[in-house]
């Protein structure tokens with residue numbers, strides 16, 4: 001099995017898993033397949049809603065990502081004294 005990892009998509013040409021850098025996608029930069037050289041570009045107009053959702057998600061998770069990189073908890077995030085319970089749907 002050659003299943004792509006989260007954050008990756010299979011190359012439409014050679015099926016090789018391609019890393020999908022969110023920042024590059026948001027900037028509209030092409031993603032080049034290392035296997036076959038195919039250039040994937042985002043059709044920004046056609047994908048406007050998806051990009052907006054991705055942008056929101058990217059910003060919402062920015063603090064968590066910074067924390068993961070630095071190994072430190074996000075500074076401006078308030079620390080809850082206890083975990084908020086989320087009701088299951």
Ligand SMILES: [Zn+2]
Pocket residue numbers: 011012013014015016033034035036037038
């Ligand atoms: Zn490819």
